[in-house]
Amino acid sequence: MITRDDVLSARTRIAPYVRHTPLLAADGLWFKCEFLQSTGVFKTRGAFNRQLAAQERGELDPAVGIVTASGGNAGLANAHAASVLGVPAHVFVPENAPAVKVALLRSYGAEVVQVGREYAEAYAAAVQHAAESGALFCHAYDQPEIAAGAGTLAEEILQDEPRVDTIVVAVGGAGLFAGIAASAEGRAKVVAVESENCPTLHAALAAGEPVDVSVSGVAADSLGARRIGDIGWALAERTKPTSVLVADEAIVEARARLWRDYRIPAEHGAAAAYAALTSGAYTPAPDERVAVVICGANTDPTTLV
Numbered sequence: 001m002i003t004r005d006d007v008l009s010a011r012t013r014i015a016p017y018v019r020h021t022p023l024l025a026a027d028g029l030w031f032k033c034e035f036l037q038s039t040g041v042f043k044t045r046g047a048f049n050r051q052l053a054a055q056e057r058g059e060l061d062p063a064v065g066i067v068t069a070s071g072g073n074a075g076l077a078n079a080h081a082a083s084v085l086g087v088p089a090h091v092f093v094p095e096n097a098p099a100v101k102v103a104l105l106r107s108y109g110a111e112v113v114q115v116g117r118e119y120a121e122a123y124a125a126a127v128q129h130a131a132e133s134g135a136l137f138c139h140a141y142d143q144p145e146i147a148a149g150a151g152t153l154a155e156e157i158l159q160d161e162p163r164v165d166t167i168v169v170a171v172g173g174a175g176l177f178a179g180i181a182a183s184a185e186g187r188a189k190v191v192a193v194e195s196e197n198c199p200t201l202h203a204a205l206a207a208g209e210p211v212d213v214s215v216s217g218v219a220a221d222s223l224g225a226r227r228i229g230d231i232g233w234a235l236a237e238r239t240k241p242t243s244v245l246v247a248d249e250a251i252v253e254a255r256a257r258l259w260r261d262y263r264i265p266a267e268h269g270a271a272a273a274y275a276a277l278t279s280g281a282y283t284p285a286p287d288e289r290v291a292v293v294i295c296g297a298n299t300d301p302t303t304l305v
Contacts, residue, residue: 001234002144007151007183010049014149017048017084021153023160026262029277029290030164032157035266035297039104042150042176042295043077043140049149050138051081060136062087067135069093069126071119071221072101073296074140079110090135092126094118098221100300118215120226141175142229151179154188157291164188166284169293170272171201172223174232176295181235192241193276195219195251195269200228201236202243209233218248222269222296242282246272250279258294259304267299 019038024031034042054060065088068078075091082089089110093102094117105112115125119140130137139146153176157164167184168191171177181190192201197217204210210233215224228236236243246254255271257278258264266274273292276282284290 002148002178002182002231004183004185006144006148007155007179010045010145010148011152011155013052014045014048014152017081018045020156023157023291029292030161031262031264032153032291032293034153034293034295035264035270039076039080040297041073041077042153043074044080045152046146046149046175047074047077047081047138050143050145051078051085051136053145054136055085060087061134064133064135065089066138067092067126067130067133068138068140069119069123070140071224072097073222073298075105075110076101076108076298078138079105079108082110083108090129092122092129094122098300101298104298118226119224141173141225142231144231147175147178147231148182149179150176151183153293154180154183158184158187161291163289164291166191166288166290167293168193168273168276168282168290170194170223170269170295172198172269173225173229174201174236175229177201177241178229178232178235180293181239181241185239190239190241191276191282192243193273193281194243194245195223195272196245196247198223198225199245200225201232202245204228204233205236205243218251219268219272222267223272244276244281246275246279246281250275250281254278256305264294265297265299265301265304266294267296270294270296
């Protein structure tokens, strides 16, 4: 479980290492332009918070470094943070991880290991590596420091535009959701958006507890967790978000509109949040002041049309 105090501590810790990304007013709402974050994704915030906090406690061996499992973006963030802090990084990714993300991982100096067809298989291999090597394990979404670091972007939203009363965010394993929910609790409503093909939070809410889901679809590389994280579930139980699902077709169309109308190069997972609005899955009230988190841009630019 995390609270806003954890998010505020993270903000102080990571301030020298991350960007305060812009909040763009656009056609009656705001876009949190987190795709402009270092490495092109919000996960940089949590990666630095996890590694810096571990360094403060003496838990980060500079000779062994860190290990993470990722569909791509968590690996990028943690590899970047490790390179800045001067420690080695091992990143386990599925065999079908986007080539653009694998290439970027290697450009940060990470040792990339491709295992299995899903994140869960890469995760198991990364956990085994951590146990055998003593490397610091950096979870893609389900560690307090990871989630609290991600939540710092909500602090920026509500600082830059205090009138915002609703934050719309895409959900995979729910680390970003958890951080935003902790930050915004009592100050803004959170709308949690998932692909119909990766509905970890929606399925958990229906079942009353976390459950495994099948994973597929256009956003599976970034939203493709099989089960909501424990921290995300705890925040969902505590804060009662609005949960909506969007179809792959709506995600593809929202991504195209972000590029066509605003020249925002969103990846499919990041476009899911906007898809909730463009598809009608979530309809704001007439006086509702909505910020949409565009959380990542690690995509093949040749597919933007």
